[in-house]
Amino acid sequence: MKRSDRYKGILDWFAKNVPVAQSELKFRNPYELIVAVILSAQCTDKRINMVTPPLLKRFPDPVSMSESSEEEIFKYIRSVTFPNNKSRHLLGMSKMLVEKFNSVVPEDPEELQKLPGVGRKTANVIASVIYNKPVIAVDTHVFRVARRIGLSSAKDVLGVEEDLTSAIPSEQRAIAHHWLILHGRYICVARKPKCADCGIAAFCEYFEKLNSGNHILDSTNLNK
Ligand code: SF4
Numbered sequence: 090m091k092r093s094d095r096y097k098g099i100l101d102w103f104a105k106n107v108p109v110a111q112s113e114l115k116f117r118n119p120y121e122l123i124v125a126v127i128l129s130a131q132c133t134d135k136r137i138n139m140v141t142p143p144l145l146k147r148f149p150d151p152v153s154m155s156e157s158s159e160e161e162i163f164k165y166i167r168s169v170t171f172p173n174n175k176s177r178h179l180l181g182m183s184k185m186l187v188e189k190f191n192s193v194v195p196e197d198p199e200e201l202q203k204l205p206g207v208g209r210k211t212a213n214v215i216a217s218v219i220y221n222k223p224v225i226a227v228d229t230h231v232f233r234v235a236r237r238i239g240l241s242s243a244k245d246v247l248g249v250e251e252d253l254t255s256a257i258p259s260e261q262r263a264i265a266h267h268w269l270i271l272h273g274r275y276i277c278v279a280r281k282p283k284c285a286d287c288g289i290a291a292f293c294e295y296f297e298k299l300n301s302g303n304h305i306l307d308s309t310n311l312n313k
Pocket residue numbers: 237238276277278282283284285287288289290293294295296
């Protein structure tokens with residue numbers, strides 16, 4: 090199957106069957122989302138959704154967080170992964186938001202990446218979720234799923250992002266990010282993808298190879 094046919098089949102299937110897809114992180118404004126996304130690196134959304142209500146009650150805006158300390162922030166986020174680094178990032182991010190951006194979360198992914206703790210993926214999440222910019226954030230699920238399905242054969246995150254961005258129409262990029270994340274989280278899971286329950290199997294390169302007998306079911310291939 091040509092890659093363009095894979096894209097069309099998969100995007101059409103998701104558009105029809107998953108018309109609404111959004112972040113599982115809870116937030117009420119751009120500041121809350123940026124806090125949640127910084128905290129979510131290598132941690133589960135479920136854990137972050139438990140941690141953010143008390144954290145954001147204590148620090149409801151960038152100013153209150155910027156006037157705090159790493160030690161105080163740490164007390165609220167000690168149960169997430171890498172709490173020391175994330176405390177430092179949250180303090181630095183809030184200070185820069187106040188000092189350079191007048192407490193307004195910027196829209197431009199390049200500007201967003203100036204904030205401590207905000208890499209390319211986080212910047213793209215904020216830009217697409219909050220500002221509906223036509224960018225695709227490639228996290229671990231998107232990276233794995235895109236390569237496994239056959240939407241990209243790039244070896245690094247930037248290459249996968251470029252392949253997805255050039256093949257997915259701009260109006261579908263924001264939702265496609267969520268489609269792929271949710272698919273990777275619940276169906277096309279890392280170790281044992283649930284191919285029998287998968288609606289896009291007919292367009293999946295991995296499934297195609299599996300059924301042609303060319304595929305060896307080992308962990309290397311499963312993680313492709
Ligand atoms: S068919 Fe299997 S490998 Fe392919 S997308 Fe679905 S769950 Fe993933």
